[in-house]
Amino acid sequence: MFITGHVNPDADVIGSSLAIYLGIKKTFRDKKIDICFVEPPKINFNFIPSYNKILFTTKINKKFDLGIIMECSNISRAGNIIDISQLKRIIKIDHHFNNGDKKEIYDLDIVYPEYASCAEMVFDIFNRSNKVKFDNEIALCLYVGLVTDTGMFQWGNTNQFSFYTAMKLLSYGVDPYEVYKNIYRQRSYNSIILLGKVLSTLEVINLGKKYKVGIIFATNEMFETTNTTIKDTEDFVNYPMNVAGVNVGIFLKEQKDGTVRVSLRSDSINVEKIARLWSGGGHKFAAGATLNCTIEEAKREIVRTLKSMF
Numbered sequence: 226m227f228i229t230g231h232v233n234p235d236a237d238v239i240g241s242s243l244a245i246y247l248g249i250k251k252t253f254r255d256k257k258i259d260i261c262f263v264e265p266p267k268i269n270f271n272f273i274p275s276y277n278k279i280l281f282t283t284k285i286n287k288k289f290d291l292g293i294i295m296e297c298s299n300i301s302r303a304g305n306i307i308d309i310s311q312l313k314r315i316i317k318i319d320h321h322f323n324n325g326d327k328k329e330i331y332d333l334d335i336v337y338p339e340y341a342s343c344a345e346m347v348f349d350i351f352n353r354s355n356k357v358k359f360d361n362e363i364a365l366c367l368y369v370g371l372v373t374d375t376g377m378f379q380w381g382n383t384n385q386f387s388f389y390t391a392m393k394l395l396s397y398g399v400d401p402y403e404v405y406k407n408i409y410r411q412r413s414y415n416s417i418i419l420l421g422k423v424l425s426t427l428e429v430i431n432l433g434k435k436y437k438v439g440i441i442f443a444t445n446e447m448f449e450t451t452n453t454t455i456k457d458t459e460d461f462v463n464y465p466m467n468v469a470g471v472n473v474g475i476f477l478k479e480q481k482d483g484t485v486r487v488s489l490r491s492d493s494i495n496v497e498k499i500a501r502l503w504s505g506g507g508h509k510f511a512a513g514a515t516l517n518c519t520i521e522e523a524k525r526e527i528v529r530t531l532k533s534m535f
């Protein structure tokens with residue numbers, strides 16, 4: 226059996242993949258499972274149980290009886306780690322809207338965008354199966370995905386089921402403060418200095434009468450002078466949203482190849498639709514795209530587009 230998930234893996238895809246790995250390993254002891262990702266995550270997830278069982282590799286050549294593809298709105302999001310012809314059967318589990326994926330390649334296509342995280346989907350699947358026994362390790366894997374994908378139960382996707390799942394997971398001994406420390410209190414000194422520079426670029430612009438956009442950006446020069454990389458900017462996009470009245474937060478990152486990575490957040494505007502204008506995607510209130518231009522041009526283009534919409 227083979228498990229993989231999307232490129233640039235986050236805590237949800239890592240945690241829910243490991244929960245599946247552990248759930249199946251512990252239930253069917255003789256099952257051989259390869260859990261592989263095309264690249265390592267940007268932040269350290271060593272504390273997630275069985276994290277050391279993940280193989281990070283660009284290509285897998287073996288064949289498998291079953292492949293589970295986690296959180297890929299399109300199979301290409303797995304980064305070509307495997308060809309579907311190497312998998313006899315394929316299951317996909319995702320809480321994002323399908324993005325141009327062909328349904329017929331999956332034997333089971335489990336996509337429910339109403340779930341806040343893959344972790345909750347895996348919890349629900351195991352819970353309904355009555356076969357997999359939850360324990361502290363599986364619960365911790367899932368809790369990590371749940372807490373990060375809901376922004377610590379603060380984002381708009383958080384719902385009753387998120388809290389219900391959290392309650393159940395905590396009953397297996399998960400310590401929320403330990404998880405919080407392991408995820409949110411691991412910042413390097415340099416990344417805080419970078420944050421200061423990035424925040425000083427903040428600009429708030431009115432869009433019509435109702436909406437306000439807050440924009441920040443990071444240039445290659447900022448990364449160089451603070452000895453940081455894009456990996457150090459994980460949650461920067463959320464900061465503009467902290468300004469009173471701002472409904473759209475935008476973070477522009479200059480990338481090494483000269484393109485600009487745009488992250489969009491909102492609490493009231495469908496930014497996924499906006500990201501699509503530049504062939505990007507994501508969720509209704511959290512999306513991203515890449516623009517092939519300078520930061521200044523990207524900023525102008527985005528503000529112009531937003532102004533024309535509102």
Ligand SMILES: [Mn+2]
Pocket residue numbers: 237238296320341342343374
């Ligand atoms: Mn997720």
